[in-house]
Amino acid sequence: MSILVTGGAGYIGSHVVCELLSKNEDIVIVDNLQKGHKSAILGGKFYQGDIRDNEFMDQVFSGNDISAVIHFAANSLVGESVAAPLKYYNNNVYGTLCLMEKMEEYGVKHIVFSSTAATYGEPERTPILESDRTLPTNPYGETKLAIEKMLRWCDAAYGIKSISLRYFNAAGAHKSGDIGEDHRPESHLIPIIMEAALGKRDSIHIFGDDYDTPDGTCIRDYIHISDLAKAHILALESLRAGSDSKVYNLGNGAGFSVKEVIECARRVTGQKIKSVISPRRAGDPAVLVASSQKIRDELGWVPKENDLETIISSAWEWHKRHPDGYPD
Numbered sequence: 264m265s266i267l268v269t270g271g272a273g274y275i276g277s278h279v280v281c282e283l284l285s286k287n288e289d290i291v292i293v294d295n296l297q298k299g300h301k302s303a304i305l306g307g308k309f310y311q312g313d314i315r316d317n318e319f320m321d322q323v324f325s326g327n328d329i330s331a332v333i334h335f336a337a338n339s340l341v342g343e344s345v346a347a348p349l350k351y352y353n354n355n356v357y358g359t360l361c362l363m364e365k366m367e368e369y370g371v372k373h374i375v376f377s378s379t380a381a382t383y384g385e386p387e388r389t390p391i392l393e394s395d396r397t398l399p400t401n402p403y404g405e406t407k408l409a410i411e412k413m414l415r416w417c418d419a420a421y422g423i424k425s426i427s428l429r430y431f432n433a434a435g436a437h438k439s440g441d442i443g444e445d446h447r448p449e450s451h452l453i454p455i456i457m458e459a460a461l462g463k464r465d466s467i468h469i470f471g472d473d474y475d476t477p478d479g480t481c482i483r484d485y486i487h488i489s490d491l492a493k494a495h496i497l498a499l500e501s502l503r504a505g506s507d508s509k510v511y512n513l514g515n516g517a518g519f520s521v522k523e524v525i526e527c528a529r530r531v532t533g534q535k536i537k538s539v540i541s542p543r544r545a546g547d548p549a550v551l552v553a554s555s556q557k558i559r560d561e562l563g564w565v566p567k568e569n570d571l572e573t574i575i576s577s578a579w580e581w582h583k584r585h586p587d588g589y590p591d
Contacts, residue, residue: 264289264328264329264330265289265290265291265308265327265328265329265330266283266288266289266290266291266329266330266331266332266333266499267291267292267293267323267324267327267329267331267332267333267371268280268283268290268291268292268293268307268332268333268335269293269294269314269332269333269334269335269336269362270293270294270299270334270335270336270337270377271290271292271293271294271299271304271307271309271335272292272294272296272299272300272301272303272304272309273294273298273299273303273335273336274303274433274443274444274445274446274488275335275377275430275433275488275491275492276292276294276299276333276335277299277300277303277304277305277442278437278442278488278489278491278492279333279335279492279495279496280292280304280305280306280307281305281437281439281441281442281492282489282492282493282495282496283307283496284305284306284307286496289307290306290307290308291307291308291310291323291327291329292304292307292308292309292310293310293312293314293320293323293336294309294310294311294336295311295312295313295314295336296311298338298446298447300445300588300589300591301591302589302590302591303442303445303589305441305442308327310322310323313358314336314358314359314361314362315353315354315357315358315361317361320361320362320365321365323365324365324368324369324371325369329369329371330371330373331371331372331373331374331375331499331502331503332362332366332371332373332374332375333374333375333377333495333499334359334362334374334375334376334377335377336354336358336362337354337355337358337359337377337406337407338350338351338354338355338403339379339403340403340450341381341401341403341404341544341545341547342450342544342545343403344401344402344403344406345401345402345545348402351402351403351406352402352406352409355403355406355407355410356406356409356410356413359376359410359413360413363413363414363417363423366423367417367421367423371423372421372422372423372424373423373424373425373499373502373503374414374423374424374425374426374502375425375426375428375495375498375499375502376410376411376414376425376426376427376428377428377430378407378408378410378411378427378428378429378430378510379403379404379407379429379430380429380430380431380484380512380514380551380553381399381400381401381403381404381407382397382399382404382407382408382411382429383395383396383397383398383399383404383429383548383551384396384397384398384399384400384404384548385398385400385548385549386548386550386551389518389550389552390484390514390516390552390553390554391512391551391552391553391554392512392554392557393429393510393511393512393557400548401545410427411427411510414427414508415508418508424502424506424507424508425502425508425509426498426499426501426502426506426508426509426510426511427509427510427511428494428495428498428511428512428513429510429511429512429513429553430486430491430513430514431483431484431485431486431512431513431514431515431551431552431553432451432452432483432484432485432486432514432551433485433486433487433488433491434451434453434485434486434487434488434574434575434578435453435487435488435489435568435573435574435575435577435578436488436577436578436580436581436582437488437489437577437581438489438577440580440581440584442581443578443581443582443585444488444578444581445585445588445589447588452467452483452521452524453485453524453528453574453575453578454578454582455467456524456525456528456536456575457528457532457578457579457582458582459534459536459537460528460532460534460536460579460582461582461583461586463586465537466537466538466539467525467536467537467538467539468538468539468540468541469521469522469525469538469539469540469541470521470541470542470543470544470547471540471541471542471543471544471547472522472540473543474543474549474550475549476520476549476550477520478520478522478523480520480521480522481520481521481547481548481549481550482518482519482520482549482550482551482552483518483519483521483551483552484514484515484516484517484518484551484552484553485514485515485519485524485571485574486513486514486515486566486569487566487567487568487569487573487574487577489567489568490564490566490567490568490569491513493564494511494513494558494562494564497558497562497563497564498511498562501561501562509561511555511557511558511561511562512553512554512555512557512558513553513555513558513564514552514553514554514555515553515555515566515569516552516553516554516555516556517552517569518550518551518552519571522538523571524571524575525538527571527572527575528575528579530572531572531575531576531579532579
């Protein structure tokens with residue numbers, strides 16, 4: 264029995280594949296390499312293609328005994344989603360629809376879905392609970408919320424059980440140093456800071472310093488990528504054990520501002536790292552911090568690398584070893 268990992272060559276997907284390999288799972292990976300990197304795949308059976316391609320997905324499902332899916336394949340840039348919403352609805356929502364049709368056709372009943380804190384929009388309170396209002400402020404969050412709703416209806420109609428994991432800010436790199444974060448162009452704060460520390464950028468932009476936060480910059484909840492990967496394994500095991508469909512937050516429960524992250528990176532790297540204040544980005548909430556108590560209580564998940572210095576140190580080690588990112 265195999266686990267299908269869509270988007271398994273991406274940042275989070277590759278770390279989950281690594282964790283699955285450590286559990287001796289049989290893995291099938293699908294990625295169109297639009298954003299992922301083939302050299303980030305450390306094992307398993309790899310298919311290059313798009314989940315919206317019907318014939319391609321028939322080949323994947325008919326050629327493997329797939330028992331569960333972990334689904335990462337999506338576009339995930341907030342600003343881009345505001346500028347190009349149709350791209351996001353096509354890739355994220357329609358892509359997942361195509362995947363769910365194949366799961367229903369081939370009788371696959373378990374899926375772990377990569378959702379996002381962007382489903383909440385501007386939070387009603389901090390820390391955010393899974394039961395809080397979902398009112399996204401950008402198309403990216405809207406598409407992920409639409410998929411969560413699709414999954415609920417697929418459970419009711421087809422008995423496909425799902426666990427949706429609403430991430431906050433994944434960061435850091437695997438302790439082996441073999442895989443890490445490499446987007447092109449880079450859009451995430453910590454790797455951008457690492458590029459500045461390596462001299463590949465003259466400075467980094469702080470998008471807005473007039474938010475209603477202690478230092479005026481956005482506050483986010485950072486979670487180490489390895490802790491995030493372990494949560495997917497727990498979710499998969501829960502579904503295998505007969506869990507009902509669920510939604511869980513994944514975060515540390517503690518927030519750090521953009522300026523705090525930059526200051527910590529200066530300490531870790533020993534570099535000055537120049538920052539420049541720029542206008543706010545569309546669709547960015549001021550504060551996103553999660554309560555992860557539900558997944559702690561129900562699945563026993565405990566983040567073990569949850570201080571900011573550890574997260575940034577692991578990222579720094581990977582970027583020093585891969586100053587130009589992956590070779591492909």
